[in-house]
Amino acid sequence: MVAISHSDIVKAPKALLHDHLDGGLRPETIIELAAEIGHELPATDPEALGAWFVAAADSGSLERYLETFAHTVAVMQTPAALHRVAKECALDLAADGVVYAEVRYAPEQHLEHGLSLDDVVEAVNAGFVEGCEEAAALGRPIRVGVLLTAMRHAARSQEIAELSVRFRDQGVVGFDIAGAEAGFPPTRHLDAFEYLQRENFHFTIHAGEAFGLPSIWQAIQWCGADRLGHGVRLVDDIAGGEVLGRLAAYVRDKRIPLELCPSSNVQTGAAASIAEHPIGLLHDLRFRVTVNTDNRLMSGTSMSREMALLSEAFGWGWAELQWLTINAMKSAFIPYDERLAIINEVIKPAYAKLLG
Ligand SMILES: O=c1[nH]cnc2c1ncn2[C@H]1C[C@H](O)[C@@H](CO)O1
Numbered sequence: 001m002v003a004i005s006h007s008d009i010v011k012a013p014k015a016l017l018h019d020h021l022d023g024g025l026r027p028e029t030i031i032e033l034a035a036e037i038g039h040e041l042p043a044t045d046p047e048a049l050g051a052w053f054v055a056a057a058d059s060g061s062l063e064r065y066l067e068t069f070a071h072t073v074a075v076m077q078t079p080a081a082l083h084r085v086a087k088e089c090a091l092d093l094a095a096d097g098v099v100y101a102e103v104r105y106a107p108e109q110h111l112e113h114g115l116s117l118d119d120v121v122e123a124v125n126a127g128f129v130e131g132c133e134e135a136a137a138l139g140r141p142i143r144v145g146v147l148l149t150a151m152r153h154a155a156r157s158q159e160i161a162e163l164s165v166r167f168r169d170q171g172v173v174g175f176d177i178a179g180a181e182a183g184f185p186p187t188r189h190l191d192a193f194e195y196l197q198r199e200n201f202h203f204t205i206h207a208g209e210a211f212g213l214p215s216i217w218q219a220i221q222w223c224g225a226d227r228l229g230h231g232v233r234l235v236d237d238i239a240g241g242e243v244l245g246r247l248a249a250y251v252r253d254k255r256i257p258l259e260l261c262p263s264s265n266v267q268t269g270a271a272a273s274i275a276e277h278p279i280g281l282l283h284d285l286r287f288r289v290t291v292n293t294d295n296r297l298m299s300g301t302s303m304s305r306e307m308a309l310l311s312e313a314f315g316w317g318w319a320e321l322q323w324l325t326i327n328a329m330k331s332a333f334i335p336y337d338e339r340l341a342i343i344n345e346v347i348k349p350a351y352a353k354l355l356g
């Protein structure tokens with residue numbers, strides 16, 4: 001089967017659940033914002049800076065991959081910068097044909113110039129509102145939901161969980177924990193997760209990326225995660241590519257969504273290549289698989305590019321791309337009727353035409 005081209009995929013509606021705001025800045029924007037505050041960058045030409053991020057993140061280790069965020073976080077410390085980055089994020093995703101996106105970031109990393117947590121969330125939300133309005137005016141409507149992340153090595157998860165609930169009717173649709181996984185198990189933040197469950201709120205947990213099954217098991221069975229951020233190491237519980245262990249079976253039976261991020265996983269060493277990425281097996285075994293960008297800047301990627309790479313590696317056609325898109329939409333944190341409306345009114349009609 002001939003792979004579907006990147007340009008055709010751009011025209012199809014797509015849904016994205018795992019994209020970091022501080023991992024998706026335009027290189028030009030970083031350069032301008034850095035100049036305003038005197039932050040020194042490893043390159044000052046947009047193309048060279050973009051290439052630097054991809055090369056530096058291509059390290060084979062999550063810890064080294066995460067070091068590159070020092071430069072993006074440094075330039076996201078004022079309301080104007082946060083507003084701009086969020087607005088451009090919405091516009092860039094919309095231009096790529098993403099119709100629904102959940103974008104996450106850690107408010108606690110944006111307090112260096114004296115902002116409060118609420119200031120940060122308000123600035124980002126306003127940026128997203130403006131970006132979505134502009135995208136709609138350009139004929140590229142997109143809905144963006146925000147996930148607030150707490151850093152797993154820090155100790156602010158309860159505070160960030162409360163912040164998420166406080167802004168639940170103003171664009172924040174969920175909570176997450178991120179950062180280095182080894183040595184920082186999800187149960188460190190059990191209080192926050194229990195609080196969120198009592199509040200009937202939604203959350204995902206980065207788990208099973210740089211650490212294996214115990215992290216996934218804790219995220220699901222101790223913390224009650226609705227979805228798994230990555231979850232790619234779940235394959236360690238699938239013997240010989242076909243026999244599911246108890247945990248893998250539970251995840252599949254309960255239809256727990258996997259937010260898989262192929263290019264990011266290759267960079268951090270969680271997968272050897274796109275062709276060898278466990279997404280092929282997980283798709284064949286009918287897990288609730290979704291495709292995501294993780295960090296567009298660090299991976300030099302986009303939602304359409306991730307799908308094009310998968311189409312090429314696994315021979316996936318429009319039927320598979322529709323399946324992935326509907327999986328993502330079914331797994332979104334917005335209300336059920338709103339998810340259904342996007343599936344029935346936007347996604348299915350567009351793919352019906354593509355499927356011919
Ligand atoms: O893939 C990831 N795994 C763990 N942490 C991550 C990943 N991508 C980004 N982060 C971290 C770095 C960011 O500064 C933070 C909030 O978006 O989340």
Ligand SMILES: [Zn+2]
Pocket residue numbers: 018020178206229294
């Ligand atoms: Zn991530």
